[in-house]
Amino acid sequence: FVVVDECHTYRGSFGSHVANVVRRLRRAFDWHQNKRAVTERRDLRFICCSATIGNPSELMANLTGLSTTTVPNDVVNGITTIGVDADGAPRGPRWVVIWRPSDYSEKNAGKAATEDAVKDKVTAHILNTAAGLGQETSAGFVADTSKLMATLVQMGVRTICFARYRQMVEIMLSRVVSYRSGYTQESRRDIEQQIFSHKVLGVICTSALELGVDIGSLDCCISMGYPGSSHSLQQQFGRAGRSGRASLCILVTRETDPIDQWFSAQPERLMETLGQAEDAPVQWDSEQILPKHLLCADNEVEFRSTEDVAEYWPPPTDERMKKEYDAMISKVRKESPFAKKPHAKINLRSIDNRNIKVVTPSADAREGDKQIDEIDYNNAFFYLYPGATYMNQGTEYRIVDLDLRFDRAIARPMKHEYYTKSRDITDVLFMNIEREASAQVPYRLSNAPVEADVHLRFGRVEICTEVYGYKKFNKHTGRIVETIGGLGLPKVKYFTKATWIEFDRQFALQWDEGDFRAALHTF
Numbered sequence: 001f002v003v004v005d006e007c008h009t010y011r012g013s014f015g016s017h018v019a020n021v022v023r024r025l026r027r028a029f030d031w032h033q034n035k036r037a038v039t040e041r042r043d044l045r046f047i048c049c050s051a052t053i054g055n056p057s058e059l060m061a062n063l064t065g066l067s068t069t070t071v072p073n074d075v076v077n078g079i080t081t082i083g084v085d086a087d088g089a090p091r092g093p094r095w096v097v098i099w100r101p102s103d104y105s106e107k108n109a110g111k112a113a114t115e116d117a118v119k120d121k122v123t124a125h126i127l128n129t130a131a132g133l134g135q136e137t138s139a140g141f142v143a144d145t146s147k148l149m150a151t152l153v154q155m156g157v158r159t160i161c162f163a164r165y166r167q168m169v170e171i172m173l174s175r176v177v178s179y180r181s182g183y184t185q186e187s188r189r190d191i192e193q194q195i196f197s198h199k200v201l202g203v204i205c206t207s208a209l210e211l212g213v214d215i216g217s218l219d220c221c222i223s224m225g226y227p228g229s230s231h232s233l234q235q236q237f238g239r240a241g242r243s244g245r246a247s248l249c250i251l252v253t254r255e256t257d258p259i260d261q262w263f264s265a266q267p268e269r270l271m272e273t274l275g276q277a278e279d280a281p282v283q284w285d286s287e288q289i290l291p292k293h294l295l296c297a298d299n300e301v302e303f304r305s306t307e308d309v310a311e312y313w314p315p316p317t318d319e320r321m322k323k324e325y326d327a328m329i330s331k332v333r334k335e336s337p338f339a340k341k342p343h344a345k346i347n348l349r350s351i352d353n354r355n356i357k358v359v360t361p362s363a364d365a366r367e368g369d370k371q372i373d374e375i376d377y378n379n380a381f382f383y384l385y386p387g388a389t390y391m392n393q394g395t396e397y398r399i400v401d402l403d404l405r406f407d408r409a410i411a412r413p414m415k416h417e418y419y420t421k422s423r424d425i426t427d428v429l430f431m432n433i434e435r436e437a438s439a440q441v442p443y444r445l446s447n448a449p450v451e452a453d454v455h456l457r458f459g460r461v462e463i464c465t466e467v468y469g470y471k472k473f474n475k476h477t478g479r480i481v482e483t484i485g486g487l488g489l490p491k492v493k494y495f496t497k498a499t500w501i502e503f504d505r506q507f508a509l510q511w512d513e514g515d516f517r518a519a520l521h522t523f
Helices: 010-036 056-064 113-130 139-155 164-170 185-196 228-237 259-265 267-274 289-300 304-310 319-339 379-381 505-509 514-522
Strands: 001-006 046-047 093-100 157-161 176-179 202-205 220-224 246-251 354-362 371-375 388-393 395-403 408-413 419-446 448-474 478-483 492-503
Touching: 001 010, 010 056, 010 289, 010 304, 010 388, 046 056, 046 157, 046 395, 093 267, 113 259, 139 157, 139 202, 139 220, 139 514, 164 505, 220 228, 228 267, 259 267, 289 319, 304 492, 371 379, 379 492, 419 478, 448 505, 492 505
Parallel strands: 001 046, 093 246, 157 202, 157 220, 176 202, 220 246, 354 408
Antiparallel strands: 354 371, 388 395, 395 408, 419 448, 448 478, 448 492
């Protein structure tokens, strides 16, 4: 038996990796079983568990490569889904609160600008901008969350706060412990133990603590904005009240986020969402992930033929996509004899196996550099560019060097009167169209009705992102101090599938450029 727990977490690139690992396991198992006498052979069976999934059969089929079945007792050659309606986990009463942050600019409109009011407004603006939220964010978003967190901790309420970005985690109050995936394993285990043993009452984290870590019972959960899926929000809220005690769950909304405002205006919709299970998509045949696993599979048990590959990694039915699939298989089989340690080139948590270590020089030169953090290559350029201000567990650093030869960034402790924010540009190159649909949309401009062609398309795209510079912001005023460019960092490219909309050129020409861009932004 192979037990796959928390199946709803296997989505995105992580799900693609796991799906291919399972296929490799099945293939290696079958190869070893075929060497045994028929009477001694065993079946490999999978038990997949999830409490928050809307498409269990489809997800299990994508993860394991086995087909679904409607025959209840056929669990060897297919998948049988068993639903359990009763929740046996201890759960006390739960209060769900939607918190609208105070808008300092509106609160003080028409009033004399007192020193405290100005200070609050500036502080909130600085917190938001430093957290990577920008000037458009409601002024009290980070400030209100900080006050909520501090108040609950002072009252002795064991609280966890989920932030959407790592900048938010570091900018929040230093009196509580922060936790995110980039910290070293020793730091993370120490934090978990402090929470579990009640030495720490509050922790601010990213999704790294959504699941999979036992930190004991908590009383309150604060979510800084809707995390993008009901599954993630259920996991976050589920962190509180596990011991059967009453719990408090707070969703702090952003004024400029349309989904946050949707739930804020219609709280009953949030409760409906919390009661629903979402589908979890898995693309096991990702062109950036699949070839790496095929090299591993060939290293484990040599491919005898193309049919051997197709038994566990079936080709697509679309003729054009099948040609690309065949070309990929052919390339893998040619490269395989020369591939050295293909397993070491796979990182199950991301598309790229490359990580950048953040190190700081030790006081004693004989001890060498000390690693304080680690960021995957695709995200490193947003935070570790030379000149960047960097925070780690409340300590300020400045990135003095980014050495891509040794995949490390050197950070020196330093107090700053400013903080930095990267500037980047992303280009999308449309490679091909796999599916499309078109329609004519009537609209009226200058009282002249025009029919506009609108095309909805799905296909393969190349994403190319370049961090080309950064801005320095004054800590006290939030104003831009300096704009710096010409970093000369390499571009990050990857392929993926995307959906896009194309408008007829005649449609665009009817609009003023500013109005058209504003309409696109609203859309």
